[in-house]
Amino acid sequence: MADALPTKINLTVVTRERKIIDIEVDEVVLPASDGEIGVLPGHTPLLTTLRIGQMRYRVGTTVHRMVLSWGFAEVLPDRVIVLAERGVLASEIDPAAAEAERIAAEKELQYLSSHDPEFNRVEARLEESVAMIGIGREH
Amino acid sequence: MPSTIDIRRRIRSVKNTQQITKAMKMVAAAKLRRAQERMFAARPYAAGLRKVLASIATRVDINAHPLLQSREPERNVVVIVVTADRGLCGAFNSNVIRAAQNFIRERSFESVELLTIGRKAGDFFKRRPIPIRENVFVAQALSIEVARRIADGLIKDFIEEKIDGVYVVYNEFKSLIAQHVRAERLLPIVSEFDATPNQTSIDYLYEPGPEQILSDLLPKHIEFQLYRVLLESAAAEQGARMTAMEAATKNASDMINFLTLTYNRIRQAAITKEIIEIVSGASAAQ
Numbered sequence: 001m002a003d004a005l006p007t008k009i010n011l012t013v014v015t016r017e018r019k020i021i022d023i024e025v026d027e028v029v030l031p032a033s034d035g036e037i038g039v040l041p042g043h044t045p046l047l048t049t050l051r052i053g054q055m056r057y058r059v060g061t062t063v064h065r066m067v068l069s070w071g072f073a074e075v076l077p078d079r080v081i082v083l084a085e086r087g088v089l090a091s092e093i094d095p096a097a098a099e100a101e102r103i104a105a106e107k108e109l110q111y112l113s114s115h116d117p118e119f120n121r122v123e124a125r126l127e128e129s130v131a132m133i134g135i136g137r138e139h
Numbered sequence: 140m141p142s143t144i145d146i147r148r149r150i151r152s153v154k155n156t157q158q159i160t161k162a163m164k165m166v167a168a169a170k171l172r173r174a175q176e177r178m179f180a181a182r183p184y185a186a187g188l189r190k191v192l193a194s195i196a197t198r199v200d201i202n203a204h205p206l207l208q209s210r211e212p213e214r215n216v217v218v219i220v221v222t223a224d225r226g227l228c229g230a231f232n233s234n235v236i237r238a239a240q241n242f243i244r245e246r247s248f249e250s251v252e253l254l255t256i257g258r259k260a261g262d263f264f265k266r267r268p269i270p271i272r273e274n275v276f277v278a279q280a281l282s283i284e285v286a287r288r289i290a291d292g293l294i295k296d297f298i299e300e301k302i303d304g305v306y307v308v309y310n311e312f313k314s315l316i317a318q319h320v321r322a323e324r325l326l327p328i329v330s331e332f333d334a335t336p337n338q339t340s341i342d343y344l345y346e347p348g349p350e351q352i353l354s355d356l357l358p359k360h361i362e363f364q365l366y367r368v369l370l371e372s373a374a375a376e377q378g379a380r381m382t383a384m385e386a387a388t389k390n391a392s393d394m395i396n397f398l399t400l401t402y403n404r405i406r407q408a409a410i411t412k413e414i415i416e417i418v419s420g421a422s423a424a425q
Contacts, residue, residue, distance in 0.1 A: 012183070014183040014184045014187060015184065016283055016363060016366060017180055017181070017183045017283070018180050019180065019183050022292070026194075032346060033346075033347065034347060035345055036160050037346075045342065045343045045344065046343055046344040046345075046346065047191060047194065047195070047343045047344070047346070047349075047352060047353075048345070048346040049346070049347065049351070049352055069280055072187075072191055072352070072355075072356065074187070074190070074191055074194075074343075078255055081187050081190075083184055083187045083188060083191070085283075095199050117151075
């Protein structure tokens with residue numbers, strides 16, 4: 001191979017409101033809509049949609065986590081760009097608030113039929129809070 | 140001739156006004172900075188979205204997508220008019236409203252519905268014959284959630300062919316002191332994605348397929364365009380208000396100077412008159 005494989009990935013996560021992270025990492029695991037995708041340096045170019053879930057990224061031996069809600073990711077050999085609807089870092093998660101959100105969303109869901117346009121939105125809120133609680137527990 | 144007391148009172152009143160305009164100017168400057176930051180914060184996302192769309196355009200015939208199909212003639216359209224909630228910002232609101240009226244008059248659509256963003260646009264068109272689809276205040280509208288809700292409704296109506304086009308008339312943020320009224324088409328999407336495959340030589344894997352990604356992306360694109368317009372207009376509003384208040388403060392200073400001069404003249408005239416009276420009184424007594 002002419003070019004040596006990159007040894008690091010530049011990971012950028014942006015939402016419409018802010019740039020959340022822009023760092024060098026060793027490994028990224030994305031919550032792609034068809035299942036999790038692990039990305040190491042030198043990955044084949046890939047475009048994928050994301051669902052609500054956890055993104056993990058490893059710097060050295062420490063693994064960091066964050067919650068992403070929908071969006072897209074562009075994977076290049078030395079770069080991962082995530083365009084997310086919403087992104088919350090593990091350090092920003094308030095487990096109590098997430099739990100309260102989960103309960104509220106669950107309650108609301110009981111009264112909505114699955115045809116209601118609100119249904120998907122509330123369901124998304126539920127999934128998001130569950131993902132946050134998941135991260136909160138592991139910390 | 141006005142009395143000195145009257146003039147003093149007026150000077151005091153103008154000074155008060157000046158303090159208010161000065162304060163408003165500083166508030167506008169602070170808000171402008173915040174609005175600008177939000178605009179800048181949205182830029183990386185815009186760049187990313189554009190790149191992804193461009194790269195998909197090399198693989199899929201993006202122009203075949205329903206959201207990019209122009210309908211001729213455009214019968215039913217929605218015009219989004221973006222103003223501010225408040226006045227005291229120069230010609231900011233009236234410029235947009237006038238531009239929107241001209242726009243509607245020039246194009247002969249069969250039916251036009253308005254979607255007004257900002258109290259000023261809502262109040263103005265409420266008393267006019269064009270039906271208003273919805274009126275949102277800027278204070279509430281400046282969020283992605285609202286942009287999404289509005290965009291979703293419009294996309295749905297567009298796909299169902301209830302409407303054939305969506306235009307937006309707003310103030311573009313040119314610089315801190317300059318705004319520029321623009322009318323843009325939001326739907327169908329103006330194709331700026333060149334389908335020539337030499338833009339990006341990268342051959343991506345797509346998950347799910349490129350068509351699926353595309354139909355997820357385009358609504359996001361519209362949503363984002365609308366959000367960007369709202370941010371631009373909000374920043375332009377603060378810029379316009381800052382300029383207007385700066386001018387008002389300066390006018391107040393000029394007014395105070397003039398009134399102070401008049402006040403001193405009258406005071407001096409009164410003193411001179413009194414001296415003359417004393418002197419003439421004294422000479423008469425001799």
